[in-house]
Amino acid sequence: MVAHVGTVAFLGLEARSVDVQVQISSGQVSFVTVGLPDKAVKESRERVAAALHAIGLSLPPRRVIVNLSPADLPKEGSHYDLPIALGLLAALGVLPQDALDEYVAVGELGLDGAILPVPGVLLAALHAGANEQGLICPAAQGPEAAWAGEVAVLAAPDLLSLINHLKGTIILPPPLRAEAEISRRGPDMAGIKGQETPKRAVEIAAAGGHNLLMSGPPGSGKSLLAAALAGILPDLTPAEALEVSMVASIAGQLEGGKLKRSRPFRSPHHSASMAALVGGGTKAKPGEVSLAHLGVLFLDELPEYQRGVLDSLRQPLETGQVQVARAAAHVTYPARVQLIAAMNPCRCGYLSDPAQACSRAPRCAADYQSKLSGPLLDRIDLHVDVPALSAADLSLPPPAENSAAVAARVATARARQTARYAGTPTRTNAEADGELLNTHAAPDAEGARLLTQAADTLRLSARGYARVLRVARTIADLAGAQHVTRVHIAEALSYRRRPPVN
Numbered sequence: 373m374v375a376h377v378g379t380v381a382f383l384g385l386e387a388r389s390v391d392v393q394v395q396i397s398s399g400q401v402s403f404v405t406v407g408l409p410d411k412a413v414k415e416s417r418e419r420v421a422a423a424l425h426a427i428g429l430s431l432p433p434r435r436v437i438v439n440l441s442p443a444d445l446p447k448e449g450s451h452y453d454l455p456i457a458l459g460l461l462a463a464l465g466v467l468p469q470d471a472l473d474e475y476v477a478v479g480e481l482g483l484d485g486a487i488l489p490v491p492g493v494l495l496a497a498l499h500a501g502a503n504e505q506g507l508i509c510p511a512a513q514g515p516e517a518a519w520a521g522e523v524a525v526l527a528a529p530d531l532l533s534l535i536n537h538l539k540g541t542i543i544l545p546p547p548l549r550a551e552a553e554i555s556r557r558g559p560d561m562a563g564i565k566g567q568e569t570p571k572r573a574v575e576i577a578a579a580g581g582h583n584l585l586m587s588g589p590p591g592s593g594k595s596l597l598a599a600a601l602a603g604i605l606p607d608l609t610p611a612e613a614l615e616v617s618m619v620a621s622i623a624g625q626l627e628g629g630k631l632k633r634s635r636p637f638r639s640p641h642h643s644a645s646m647a648a649l650v651g652g653g654t655k656a657k658p659g660e661v662s663l664a665h666l667g668v669l670f671l672d673e674l675p676e677y678q679r680g681v682l683d684s685l686r687q688p689l690e691t692g693q694v695q696v697a698r699a700a701a702h703v704t705y706p707a708r709v710q711l712i713a714a715m716n717p718c719r720c721g722y723l724s725d726p727a728q729a730c731s732r733a734p735r736c737a738a739d740y741q742s743k744l745s746g747p748l749l750d751r752i753d754l755h756v757d758v759p760a761l762s763a764a765d766l767s768l769p770p771p772a773e774n775s776a777a778v779a780a781r782v783a784t785a786r787a788r789q790t791a792r793y794a795g796t797p798t799r800t801n802a803e804a805d806g807e808l809l810n811t812h813a814a815p816d817a818e819g820a821r822l823l824t825q826a827a828d829t830l831r832l833s834a835r836g837y838a839r840v841l842r843v844a845r846t847i848a849d850l851a852g853a854q855h856v857t858r859v860h861i862a863e864a865l866s867y868r869r870r871p872p873v874n
Contacts (some may be wrong), residue, residue: 375469378476378505379455380496381445382697384656385618387492387499389476391441394459394507395775398548399435405456407440418448419450419455419481421800425486427532430524432464448655451490454479455533456509466474471538475526476500477508483731489513491624494617497523504544508534514547514628515620519614527685544747546695549627552613557840558637559596562774566592566765573756574601574868575778579785581800582839583689583711583751585674588758595740597758598670601712602637605668606781606786612666621667624690625659636667642676651696651705661688662705674715675743685711689751692803706793708803716740753839755866785849789868801846809838813845818858840864 375394380387403417421431438456440447455477461467478496480488480780493513497520500507506524508515515529528534536542561571570586575586582686584601586594608616608804612632620626640649640660651659661669671677688694692708709831717723718737789800792812798804804813815823827837843864844856 373463375459375472377455377459377462377472379452379478379823380476382449382492382495382622384658384705385495385622386703387495388445389499390445390447390452391458391502392455392593393439393441393784394456394463395437395439396432396460396463397435397437401433401435403431403436403438405410405438405440407438407442408446409452410446411454412450413440416450416453416456416481419453420460421481422461422483423453423457423481423485426483429461429462429464436460440655442698443643443715448810449490449492450480451478451492451496451517453481454487456529457481458508459532461535467535467538474524475506475508476503476616477634479508479510479528481531482768487511487528487530489624491580491622492622493517494519494621495624497525498618511547513629516626517629518547519617519629519631550631552633553627553630557775558599558601560775561600561604561775561778562770564596564600565768566761567597567758570597570756570758573754575587575604575782576843576846576850576867577601577710577712577754579602579782579850580753580789580842581631581710581802582753583713583802583841584748584754584756585715585752586756586758587715587717589723589760590760592715592760593692594758595672596667598672598712598714599777602635602668604637604717604782605781606783607633608635609665616666619658619662619706623663625663636664638664638668638672639672642671642673644681646678649681650688650694650707651703652698654780656696656698656703658705659694660692661707661709662686664709665706667709667710667757669709669711671711671713674713675740676833679743682743683745686745686747686751696782698757708799709848710802711732713752744830750833751834751839752869753843755869756867760800760801781850784852785846788849801842801849804842804845805838809841809845813841813856815841815844815856819844819856819861821867822858823861826861826868830868832868836868840868843867 377392378649379390379392381390405414424649430498459479462469478490480490482488487510489510489512493509497507501520501523507517511527511529511753514525517525528747537544578601590595616632638660642801647653649659650661688707693702719778723737844860847854847863848861
């Protein structure tokens with residue numbers, strides 16, 4: 373007899389069906405797992421044996437073969453423990469096979485028989501629902517699985533209670549959905565004195581989902597402005613929350629089964645590797661650019677990152693996804709992020725400060741800024757200088773306008789974009805392209821004339837030209853204007869990077 377238990381293998385955000393086949397036959401005593409298992413799957417033998425011993429059972433003194441089908445699909449992770457154990461119990465006659473046919477099982481086993489949390493439970497639940505099956509998962513992740521909708525979720529704390537439920541001895545209660553997490557808010561804009569131009573750029577970036585680069589001396593408030601931007605972004609829609617939570621689930625970062633409500637804000641250190649930033653490693657896990665999907669990726673001290681690491685962001689910023697290709701796996705993760713970056717004008721940071729003049733200017737600035745490639749800078753919509761604050765600026769009273777007022781304008785502008793792009797995959801002006809851009813962001817005659825002149829003067833690429841139109845469309849949305857005019861084009865052009873002087 374061969375027992376069958378369904379489970380899943382994860383390829384990016386895709387869950388693929390895996391049939392765990394367990395056969396107990398005569399022959400030399402052994403326990404063999406086949407079907408491209410990784411080290412964690414091979415080690416499941418010891419965890420399964422200990423878990424069975426904890427409930428008064430043991431592995432039979434016979435030949436046990438576990439086949440993970442399809443055999444050519446790599447199997448990674450400890451979530452195969454539970455389906456392997458259930459397959460053994462069915463093969464031994466402890467559980468009826470028909471009780472397992474309608475479920476997909478995921479979970480790691482502790483040596484005491486406890487069923488422990490694993491990454492990807494939300495994806496497994498969605499997969500089970502799509503195949504009209506139920507899900508067996510750890511009790512701690514039942515609230516997470518419950519978000520998958522009309523899926524029968526069996527959340528068990530340990531192997532013994534799961535066996536008793538499947539045999540009808542006890543009934544495990546269905547899990548309740550965890551409440552969505554409380555929205556997080558950053559520093560209030562009212563606490564940022566001066567810096568009116570950078571604050572305006574932050575508002576435009578938030579309203580249209582645009583990439584932003586802030587340059588200024590140390591202590592001018594660049595990091596504070598970035599943190600405040602996170603506080604004026606609108607909350608995720610239910611569909612967006614599910615997207616973000618799926619990435620967090622596969623990364624094992626969905627705490628307490630609570631769906632994400634706030635947009636992600638990721639701020640990796642400048643020592644981050646390419647695999648950490650864009651994803652990869654031996655198991656092709658999502659990187660920071662995917663964990664920040666539909667949110668903010670903040671890169672402080674931008675030139676301090678390795679140039680190759682920064683250039684690896686060029687494709688994700690353009691396409692909204694990252695394809696991790698490795699010899700053992702080829703997976704795709706979403707990466708529709710808003711890049712917010714900050715940098716000093718030179719290595720010492722005081723290039724334009726006459727009181728603390730840079731001793732190597734202008735060579736210091738040229739060497740420092742040359743670490744950033746032109747194609748990467750061309751993908752940044754807004755470039756703004758953040759000047760140092762004087763003592764007079766710091767002594768001013770707090771601004772009258774707080775983050776709530778700015779967030780209200782941003783939400784109104786986002787609502788206009790949602791209505792404009794309804795029925796298309798585009799969410800914000802920053803994503804608009806092709807016919808959508810020509811239809812909704814075409815400027816009036818004076819604006820078109822100004823943009824044409826500026827394109828020659830600033831040497832705008834085709835990408836830069838389109839990004840000026842996107843920013844102008846956002847500025848018009850913030851002003852409540854139906855059409856893009858010369859005024860909107862002029863302000864959008866003021867945020868473009870100036871070409872180097874030969």
